[in-house]
Amino acid sequence: MSGRAADGAGDPAAFPRNDSRTFANDGDTLRFCSTCAFSQACLAEGMDKSGLADLHMLVEHIGPFREGEHIFREGDPFEAIAAVRAGTVKTYIVDRDGREHVLGFHLPGEVIGLNAIDGDHYPCNAVALDTVMLCRFSFPRISVLATQLPGLQRHLFRLMSRDISRAALHAGDWSADQRMAAFLIGLSRRLAARGFSPTRFQLTMARTDIANYLRLAPETVSRVLRRFQRDGLLQVDRRELELTDPPRLQALAAPVLRS
Secondary structure, three states: OOOOOOEOOOEOOOEOOOOOOOOOOOOEOOEOOOOOOOHHHHHHOOOOHHHHHHHHOOEEEEEEEOOOOEEEOOOOEOOEEEEEEEOOEEEEEEOOOOOEEEEEEEOOOOEEOHHHOOOOEOOOEEEEOOOEEEEEEEHHHHHHHHHHOHHHHHHHHHHHHHHHHHHOOOOOOOOHHHHHHHHHHHHHHHHHHOOOOOOEEEOOOOHHHHHHHHOOOHHHHHHHHHHHHHOOOEEEEOOEEEEOOHHHHHHHHHHHHOO
């Protein structure tokens, strides 16, 4: 990621600050947005300039989507995948009894729509949790390009694998403390990879959504956060959160994250 966001004297900015220092730029024909989900595949693997230009031509910048606005709904025709440029996107399904089930939270540089690749329609809903900007990639066109560029094809597979791994992350018989610690450390690592502070960030999702995602009761999430604060693992003020003892949180999360 180019142009790392910073607070003060060179410190990474706390997510989700969206100002001139953190908002993804538009790039150009040979340079991607600072949060581009595919830049690693292209640049780190030595993709030539023509490949960069071909991929950049497929990008359509869309947004802003406001809080509560849907990007797509379950059953909509599948035409594209999208990378988050700014903001947070929640994906979820609603069961036959009308109950919502949160599938995940997608941060800048991450891709939504991957779980629709094997069908003709999106199998879930995607909604903006704050102000969201996206880069939209036509899937028919990017899939053709991927057959010509092995690095891009490998990266698509890697993104799909990562999506599946996160979906199964909380399927084990973990305690509430382990689930919450894994969630926070996972957020920390994902934000750090995009140049944000790994220890200071805002929970852009509601605690009821976090509880739903972790398969916990909302009161359990609040109780665990209070206990973590009492034990010196973190400080929390409404949605503002600071990890004050990351090593202890990592140790608690290790069985879930397997690292």
